[in-house]
Amino acid sequence: MGTAARVLSGSLAAWARIGVMVVTQVGLVPVFLTHWPVEQYGCWLVIVSVGSFVGIFSYAHHTYVGNEILRVPQRDARAISSLLSAALPFSLALGLAEWLLLGALALSGQAARLFDLDGLLPPRLTAEATTALLVHCGTTYLSVCISGLYGRVASAFGRFPRAAWWGVGIALANAVATAGLLHRGAGLLQLSIALGLLTLALHLLYLADLWGIARAHRVRLGLPSWRLGWRNLLASFGLGLTCLLGLVRQQGTRVLVSATLGAAPAVVFTTLRTASNLALQGVATVIDPLFPEFMGFLRDRRQGAIDSTFAFIWLLVVFMLGPLLVLLQALGPALFEAWTQGKLPFDAPVFALFSAAMLVFALARPAESIVVGNNLLRVQFVTAASLAGFTVAGIVWLDGRLGMGGVAAVLLAAETASAVTMLVRARRWMAQQGLVWPQGLFRFALLQAAVCVAAMLAIAWVPPWGPAVCSGVLLGTGALMAAFLSRLPEDQRTWLRQRAQRFLPLASRR
Numbered sequence: 001m002g003t004a005a006r007v008l009s010g011s012l013a014a015w016a017r018i019g020v021m022v023v024t025q026v027g028l029v030p031v032f033l034t035h036w037p038v039e040q041y042g043c044w045l046v047i048v049s050v051g052s053f054v055g056i057f058s059y060a061h062h063t064y065v066g067n068e069i070l071r072v073p074q075r076d077a078r079a080i081s082s083l084l085s086a087a088l089p090f091s092l093a094l095g096l097a098e099w100l101l102l103g104a105l106a107l108s109g110q111a112a113r114l115f116d117l118d119g120l121l122p123p124r125l126t127a128e129a130t131t132a133l134l135v136h137c138g139t140t141y142l143s144v145c146i147s148g149l150y151g152r153v154a155s156a157f158g159r160f161p162r163a164a165w166w167g168v169g170i171a172l173a174n175a176v177a178t179a180g181l182l183h184r185g186a187g188l189l190q191l192s193i194a195l196g197l198l199t200l201a202l203h204l205l206y207l208a209d210l211w212g213i214a215r216a217h218r219v220r221l222g223l224p225s226w227r228l229g230w231r232n233l234l235a236s237f238g239l240g241l242t243c244l245l246g247l248v249r250q251q252g253t254r255v256l257v258s259a260t261l262g263a264a265p266a267v268v269f270t271t272l273r274t275a276s277n278l279a280l281q282g283v284a285t286v287i288d289p290l291f292p293e294f295m296g297f298l299r300d301r302r303q304g305a306i307d308s309t310f311a312f313i314w315l316l317v318v319f320m321l322g323p324l325l326v327l328l329q330a331l332g333p334a335l336f337e338a339w340t341q342g343k344l345p346f347d348a349p350v351f352a353l354f355s356a357a358m359l360v361f362a363l364a365r366p367a368e369s370i371v372v373g374n375n376l377l378r379v380q381f382v383t384a385a386s387l388a389g390f391t392v393a394g395i396v397w398l399d400g401r402l403g404m405g406g407v408a409a410v411l412l413a414a415e416t417a418s419a420v421t422m423l424v425r426a427r428r429w430m431a432q433q434g435l436v437w438p439q440g441l442f443r444f445a446l447l448q449a450a451v452c453v454a455a456m457l458a459i460a461w462v463p464p465w466g467p468a469v470c471s472g473v474l475l476g477t478g479a480l481m482a483a484f485l486s487r488l489p490e491d492q493r494t495w496l497r498q499r500a501q502r503f504l505p506l507a508s509r510r
Helices: 003-035 038-054 056-070 077-108 123-156 160-183 188-216 226-261 263-299 303-339 348-373 377-398 403-432 439-461 463-486 490-503
Strands: none
Touching: 003 038, 003 160, 038 056, 038 077, 038 123, 038 188, 038 226, 056 077, 056 123, 056 226, 056 263, 056 348, 077 123, 077 226, 123 160, 123 188, 160 188, 160 263, 226 263, 226 377, 226 403, 263 303, 263 348, 263 403, 303 348, 303 439, 303 463, 348 377, 348 403, 348 439, 377 403, 439 463
């Protein structure tokens, strides 16, 4: 399977995973509420949410080791085997330590406070929820402590799409099983046990497939290098703290909005942000499948392929997504009213600021991939800590004076600061490696993003301008895209054209 085919398959899998998540979140809600009281369903939501926090350092460890594997020259099987063998015992120990810490909190009664801070729920329900939480986190640990590492090995050898499709199948199986178990009258603990056993069985099959991929590429487990494993584990803690700060920044914003503006504005704020979050996941469907290939180009110092990858990403996430966001801004009031059944007001300026922040993120995403992929942990941690502090301080300082618009402006400022940091640091890293930042391409991508942001703000403040602004953006995008592509040498334009035709099958039929 060639590069473009892998990217296409991985992107399709990512979109399928998003579709499963959306259908699950929308379709299972009435099923839960039909069979369970609201309090019981609320406990289940807490279980799912807490589960993502419990394993965050294990996830960071897998990601760090995975990035180190991608940096191995020429995909040397011995070097990859050494990294895998060194990481595996520490992965097992770290995941077990996370679960035991949760168990200690459960025995002390502190974990029950996650479900019932005010002591209003029946003790039997909180006890069942606490046990279900332990089961959920325990089976998750057993499922991913080994497969998480082997999945990174598979990605290094171009098998990211295969792993991604396994993820789609597992998510779909869990959704179907959840609906069936609820219809059969399963409670919190029964549902957690049944889903845990199903997840374990599916991950064993997944692991067997990953094991076969590793053996096919001569990756074997051997005696672990404790020094290497310990060094990588310690280094991954910085990435774990960075991820934790990111989660706090996302979840903390909702709490602060509710505290400063009230519950009703917080609901509108969260709902408006949902559309931007879906667009954000759309960006991930482009970047994630390309990431292993991009890291290979950086590792091998292939300047032409690097430039073409930058161009490919910016074409999709800036030149194509930007006009779509402008169109969405124009259609936003009608779509939002239909979506919320007219129960929530549409705040056009706030929505425009959210979309602008998303476009800034998309523009800087290739630079962030360089920083993340090369495990530049200090940059990531300092940036995450600074932005989390800035976001909290900004919202608290405003104290609701500028409403949701003020909060959205703070988030845009934070995203812009993050983008500037990633761009500067990625450019510096490339220079240190004897590579050249594609400045000509970046100028036109930046100009396109600026045009789209200005257009969204114009439509937000003067809605009747919508049709004229959208038409102008489409014309401007065509001109900027032509200038953007002209910055590429002919061989790179040919490379890009071939991959675009394979990535977009309809283009190859014209």
